[in-house]
Amino acid sequence: VPNPLFGKSIIWSQDFHPDILEDLFARTYRYTHQRSNSMLHNKRFVMLFYEPSTRTRFSFEAAIDDLGGSRISTESAMHFSSATKGETLEDTIRVMSAYGDCIVLRHPEEDAAMRARDFLQSQDIWTPIINAGCGKGQHPTQSLIDLYTLYKAFGRMKDLTIAVVGDLKHGRTVRSLAYLLGKFRGNKIHFVSPVELSVGYDILAYLNRHETPFTQSTSLDPYIEEVDAVYMTRTQEERFENKDDSKRLKGSYRLTTALAERMRRDALIMHPLPKVGEIDEEVYRLPQAAFYQQSDNGVLVRKALLEMMFSPN
Numbered sequence: 280v281p282n283p284l285f286g287k288s289i290i291w292s293q294d295f296h297p298d299i300l301e302d303l304f305a306r307t308y309r310y311t312h313q314r315s316n317s318m319l320h321n322k323r324f325v326m327l328f329y330e331p332s333t334r335t336r337f338s339f340e341a342a343i344d345d346l347g348g349s350r351i352s353t354e355s356a357m358h359f360s361s362a363t364k365g366e367t368l369e370d371t372i373r374v375m376s377a378y379g380d381c382i383v384l385r386h387p388e389e390d391a392a393m394r395a396r397d398f399l400q401s402q403d404i405w406t407p408i409i410n411a412g413c414g415k416g417q418h419p420t421q422s423l424i425d426l427y428t429l430y431k432a433f434g435r436m437k438d439l440t441i442a443v444v445g446d447l448k449h450g451r452t453v454r455s456l457a458y459l460l461g462k463f464r465g466n467k468i469h470f471v472s473p474v475e476l477s478v479g480y481d482i483l484a485y486l487n488r489h490e491t492p493f494t495q496s497t498s499l500d501p502y503i504e505e506v507d508a509v510y511m512t513r514t515q516e517e518r519f520e521n522k523d524d525s526k527r528l529k530g531s532y533r534l535t536t537a538l539a540e541r542m543r544r545d546a547l548i549m550h551p552l553p554k555v556g557e558i559d560e561e562v563y564r565l566p567q568a569a570f571y572q573q574s575d576n577g578v579l580v581r582k583a584l585l586e587m588m589f590s591p592n
């Protein structure tokens with residue numbers, strides 16, 4: 280039987296069964312010793328990005344290049360694609376599906392990747408879609424990188440206590456990560472945010488169903504010595520209805536050096552990046568700083584993911 284990701288779209292992080300994650304991370308690790316191969320020979324990727332991206336797009340492109348694939352791309356589809364003329368996402372996706380073997384999609388609407396996949400499948404077209412970040416919904420490939428970073432540091436994906444801090448209402452990376460953490464026994468999440476930026480009830484309901492304990496609070500202080508990782512996020516200014524709120528809330532949480540120094544020596548300070556002031560500059564000197572490990576792991580994890588999608592074994 281082919282591996283379960285072969286030929287599949289990557290839409291939600293809750294679709295990743297724990298066994299798939301083990302397999303994916305074993306392959307990821309192999310790519311630390313082998314930079315390139317010809318796994319994606321004759322495969323063309325359409326990079327369709329309707330929102331800004333640095334890491335996600337460049338690391339996908341680096342991964343595709345190293346595995347011998349090719350790509351066509353627009354980095355600012357809102358401005359340079361027919362979206363400016365009013366074309367629907369469905370039309371654009373249908374057209375692009377004939378120009379490449381996979382579409383990597385970043386879009387401001389939460390359900391865009393799912394809609395793209397479903398529209399193609401309704402026409403019997405099975406070109407896989409990869410969700411590269413959709414609105415305030417999900418960013419599944421980022422959460423794979425985050426979980427791999429934890430796995431590499433602690434040798435396990437279970438029995439981890441993680442504080443996630445910041446804009447949990449609009450941030451898609453935390454949402455995707457919470458779905459992954461909920462799949463393993465013994466994980467515990469402390470959600471820390473201003474009340475206005477609390478994580479969605481859909482996430483809390485999922486964690487309850489999966490018997491994953493969590494707390495919600497406005498201060499990181501009580502948990503700082505206990506946690507295996509602090510996962511910081513930025514205020515997602517562009518997703519606020521009221522810009523004054525975003526300004527007011529922006530400075531309301533911060534990982535200061537003094538706070539970070541109270542963390543366990545083996546704990547991790549994580550951030551999906553871009554960070555814009557919510558972590559003290561000096562923190563990168565601390566042994567716990569892991570945010571560049573996360574971005575470094577981006578290419579490796581994406582290579583392993585593409586390998587599983589495009590090769591049956």
Ligand code: NCD
Pocket residue numbers: 334335412418421451452512513551552553
């Ligand atoms: C994140 C995103 O796009 O959701 N960036 C990323 O892909 N690492 C985080 C963010 O924009 O805050």
